[in-house]
Amino acid sequence: MHKSTVNALYTDPRLIAVYDVLNAGEADHLFYAERIGPESRAVVDIGCGTGVLALRLAQLGHSVTAIDPAPAMLDLARARSGAGQVCWRSGTATDLPPDTRFNIALMTGHAFQCLLTDEAVLQTLLAVRRRLRPGGVMMFESRNPVGAPWQRWTPEYSRRMVELADGEQLAVWHVLQDFDGALLSFDTHYHFQRADVRLHSQSVLRFMTHAAIAEQLRLAGFVRVDWYGDWQGGALTPASAEMIAIARCD
Missing domain, CATH: 2.20.25 (N-terminal domain of TfIIb)
Structure with missing residues (x-):
């Protein structure tokens, strides 16, 4: 058959059931959790998928909102043990209530690469920027096209x-x-x-270039971006597989 x-990987129950097995590994989750730090923060996980990272952060003591446009992925997330610790929402960054405020915004699992136009990228970054508290941080990664x-x-x-x-x-x-x-x-x-x-x-x-992503962050009002090239915290170089952005607002 x-x-x-x-x-289909976001909608077919047979593929969603094996999503976590196919995407096993936690190096990225550990990287982001370390940079968030131990002090309790208000965190939004954009494109949260099956909710593994959102639940990890909630169990570490953070106040977590998780949002995803795929209802079937959210169904799996909500069925997890401890799911009540997270506020689950359906949609994208632009669907977050305008009065919500966060210290940290995450967009992991290369979800940033699902934004297929400059307009979609800028709308997402602006939506996040408006919901970050002063000094807030957005963290995400994109594969390096080089x-x-x-x-x-x-x-x-x-x-x-x-x-x-x-x-x-x-x-x-x-x-x-x-x-x-x-x-x-x-x-x-x-x-x-x-x-x-x-x-x-x-x-x-x-696959956006480093320069193109940096320009969109500038247009969205992020004033400083620290870049990493791997999940061990290595510097971004042309040979890096990942382009990991830690973008701060004033």
Whole structure:
């Protein structure tokens, strides 16, 4: 059986159920949690997905609001143990109540790359900026286009096997469809081998340059940005895989 859907990884219950397994690893979460610090902060997690980071931060004592435009992802987040510690909302940054104020805004899991136009980027950054308290910080990351990571998003390089909790073997791989220098269109294929169920999700991501992101942050009113190139806190260089921004407002 085969089914193809745009952004199925955010809507298909079968793919949402394995989302955390396919995106295992916590280096980014630890990086952001360390920079937030131990003192209790008001935090908003934009594009919170299945809520793993939001719950981690709530358990560390922060006051957390988590928002995502995918209802099925939020359903999973709300069903987690301890989910009552987080205020869950449906939507994007622009849907946050205008009178809410936060010390920290997060946009992790490369969600920033789902903003496909300058207008969408600026609207999001402005929405965040207006809801940050004086001295507030926005943290997010984007893949560095300098290294052309999409060249490895082929079946030969990207194919991997994942064993699920029930013993099912899941094969996952990417197929590049188009790249115009900024917007990357690709398919992610999923083959549940025991059940012989085949799904694939069509996606588009934007690869902005460091200079372009910095300019959008400036236009949105962020006065200082610290950049990192990896989850160990290394400096951003042309060879860095990640461009991690810690953007501060006055």
